Amino acid sequence: MSRLTQKQYQRHAMLAGAAYIAAMLLVWPLARTAVGLPLKVVLAMLPLLPMFYLIGLLAWRIRDSDELEQRMHLVALGVTGAVVAASSMVGGFLAAAKIVPLDGSILIMVFPLMASCYGVTRWWVARRYGVSVTCDDAGSVPVYLRFLLMALVMGLVALFAHYRQNDEGMGTALGVAAVFAVAGVVFGVRRWLSSRQGAPDDQ
The missing domain is CATH 1.10.287 (Helix Hairpins)
Structure with a gap:
């Protein structure tokens, strides 16, 4: 490989x-x-x-990855596993006691929870090590462009949902596209301002 x-x-x-x-x-x-x-x-x-x-x-x-990157990944994965396990136990006890009504559909949220926790934890660990996880290097796509591309993709998904007369899916896709678009504009403006000031671009 x-x-x-x-x-x-x-x-x-x-x-x-x-x-x-x-x-x-x-x-x-x-x-x-x-x-x-x-x-x-x-x-x-x-x-x-x-x-x-x-x-x-x-x-x-x-x-x-090199040893430092592997360490950051593994720390993030360890924290993610602990958070998801603890959250599952809390939800399980509350559901078993019939305090909170939960059904099997709640399991759909496990992976998004893991992905979010992993991303936040890795960002925090990287900052502790003085590493920027949002930097643009020669071999990567600029951060603002990643967000704008995702906004475009979600816009196409919304268009297809509209064609299929799926109003709920279209609304969700448009909301996600808007978030990505705003993030792309913010990072793009920061990149432009940084280049105007002649400072190293870290976003």
């Missing part, structure tokens, strides 16, 4: 994330009305494919 560059990792991760979001908004809801158990299973499981790919991509990235 060849070495995975930062640029390749970012590109593949963005594509996998976009595929997951599109599948959740446009394909997964069809499982509720599909006829036949095999079709229901296929439609319900389809969003897992890009997530499994993303997990493998992360493992590949960690394998190709």
